[in-house]
Amino acid sequence: NAGVTQTPKFRVLKTGQSMTLLCAQDMNHEYMYWYRQDPGMGLRLIHYSVGEGTTAKGEVPDGYNVSRLKKQNFLLGLESAAPSQTSVYFCASSQWDLTYNEQFFGPGTRLTVL
């Protein structure tokens, strides 16, 4: 049982390049989330999904797109990277139960945009 895994662990991009971050979970969770963590800003929700084929905007969705084609995978895309997107990105998942949606986090992806 690997829990939540993220690929890649590190990445350096040039401004304008695109990339996709992959999150996978093997706990059969319905809910999945993408966050970014920046010094002094804490964790902020980018997008989330309440089930296969669904996505919704979080607090800071601009510049990102997501897809949830399979229940176990949640992809975060950057179409045209900007230096402001330099951050650590975390994926999380939880059961479909809002009163007890304990979140499980992946190890993070450290992204630098030059």
Add this chain to the structure above:
Amino acid sequence: KQEVTQIPAALSVPEGENLVLNCSFTDSAIYNLQWFRQDPGKGLTSLLLIQSSQREQTSGRLNASLDKSSGRSTLYIAASQPGDSATYLCAVTARDDKIIFGKGTRLHILP
């Protein structure tokens, strides 16, 4: 808009002491509150989750309380150890399904 605040931002205490970390939130209409631990360069590890109908949860040396009416939660750590050094974050699940995090308290236990 729900806001979550954690004070202090950093705390240093000698090993063996009991300590309390604070978390406050502005809107009491929450589904639950969760405490996490984050080690440097790592992801978040869930410590305790308190449902909105509960007052406290315990796990080993950790005890978390929730007072929805006052918008406050505390994480009590008994007999602190150097291995407890980490950043502790709290997060609430709001009624619009959004999960809002505080900025964390960086805890350092002095050997």
